[in-house]
Amino acid sequence: MKTRFDESLLNIVVCPKTHTHLVLDKKNHELISKTAGLAYPIRDGVPILIIDQAREVQDNS
DSSP: OOOOOOGGGGGTOBOTTTOOBOEEETTTTEEEETTTTEEEEEETTEEOOOGGGOEEOOOOO
């Protein structure tokens, strides 16, 4: 069972690459930076905000 991410952190955490807001992807358990096109994993409830640990994503909006 994964530890739940505290969504109130979305008010203070930003993308380390672009310094823009992140969006929670509950399905994939990631924080998405639409500006950077990166998805940062959440492990044991902790966002891993390391650029080298992020995966690239396509913006489908």
